Amino acid sequence: MTSDSGDRDDWTRPGTFEVAPGVHRVPLPLPNDGLRAVNVYVLRDDDGLVLVDSGWAIAEARTALDAALKELDCSLGDVRRFLVTHVHRDHYTQAVHLRREYGMRVSLGAGERESLAVSMTPHRNPLAEQLGRLRLLGAGELADTLAGLTGARLSTEDWEMPDDWFHDGQQIRHGDHTLHVVETPGHTRGHVVFHDTGSHLLFAGDHVLPTITPSIGFEAVLSANPLGDFLGSLALVRQRPDARLLPAHGPVTPSVHARVDELIAHHGARLDETEAAVARGAGSAYEVAAQLRWTRREHRLADLDVFNAMLAVTETAAHLELLVAQSRLTRADVDGLRCYATA
Structure with a gap:
């Protein structure tokens, strides 16, 4: 066990x-x-362990978690509860x-x-809902490619209902820590974060990533x-006392507020870019996404792998829907295609 250095380039290194x-x-x-990795946070007390998030149900993750708990002179049998930020598999x-x-x-x-109830449906295509949505968004060829890659039907063995459900404002006490449950929809509809105001920590899941x-x-x-939900949730977290950012992906960083400000600025600029693409004649989410640049390396849509291209198109749609809600664009569904135009 070592102290966390917050190294931005080495946060995936195994250990505790x-x-x-x-x-x-x-x-x-x-x-x-x-x-590359997902951070699980272990809260330790004489009564046992509480973990924030759990990791993906694969052999490599279980082996790594088992080894990490041994560094704390504990085992998986000492875990009393999982506090899960959202329902994604990892x-x-x-x-x-x-x-x-x-x-x-x-x-x-x-x-x-x-969403969990849908995931528990027997023998469903893992991306069934996304494939239909991609076709509505003008990305039919991309949907066909994805369908060919994900033809196998999913088993439901990874999915079950939880023992209980979090609600906004709940408090969870474990040892010296009191975690306040804050509902932060956006990344998913039921995403929550846990704010330990006494220790000035925010267990942020995927809501705020560094x-x-x-x-x-x-x-x-x-x-x-969803983007309107996400920006509203960012504003809600920004109103709370600042804390160290404990993200699910990436290193621990000193200030939640600082990163929230960057995320809000990013999406503000992205909304402007999206509106400009529609003004230039792009009519579908796929056509808009093709005009934008992606990742810090400024890739074009055609340069992305098929999974990330799907994420790019669906995220573009989220920006377009917020622009419609803001009355900056109009939307109409025509012959199975969702079309956007300047207001």
């Missing part, structure tokens, strides 16, 4: 890193995923599997109920205005 008294960061691997599914063996309590935000912008619009049951 102390971020505050009684709080440790454990990065778990995400093989073949550009995110945060939720390992908790489901471990509960079957050890019986620990698993808790999740109430807004995830509908080096990348969280994806918007990738979930089974989508809200009407």
Whole structure:
């Protein structure tokens, strides 16, 4: 076990890193995923362990978590509860599997109920909802490519309902720590963060990430205005006392507020770029996404792999929907295609 240095380039290194008294960061691997790792946070007390997020239910993640807990002279049997920020597989599914063996309590935000119910549908295509949405957004060829890559039907073994649901304003006490549950819809409808005001820590999940912008619009049951939800949630977190940022992906950083300000500025600029693309004649989310640049390397849409191209198109749609809500654009569905125009 070592102190967490906050190294932006080495945060995925395996191990157990102390971020505050009684709080440790454990990065778990995400093989073949550009995110590289997911941070699980361990709160330690004489009564056992509480973990914020759980990792993906794969052998590599379980081995890494087991080894990290041994560094704390603990084991998986000492885990009393998982506090899960949202229902994506790299945060939720390992908790489901471990509960079957050890019986620990698993808790999740109430807004995830509908998406989780869809994920539990037997033999569904893992991207069924996204494929239909891509076709509506003008990305039919991209949808066909994805359909060919994800033809296998998913087993439901990774998905079960939690033991209980979080609601905004709840308080969770463990040892010297009191975590305030804050509902932060946007990345997913039921995303929550945990604010430890006494220790000045924010367990942020994917709501606030230090080096990348969280994806918007990738979930089974989508809200009407996910980007509007996300920006509203950022404003809500910005109104709370500042804290150290404990993200799910990336290093621990000193200030939540500083990163929230950067994310709000980014999306403000992106909204302007999106509106300008429509003014130049792009009519669908796919056509707009093709005019924008992606990632810090400024890639074009055609340069992205198929999965990230899907995320780019759905995130573009989220910006377009917010522009419609702001009366800056109009929208109409014509012959199965969603079209946008300047207001």
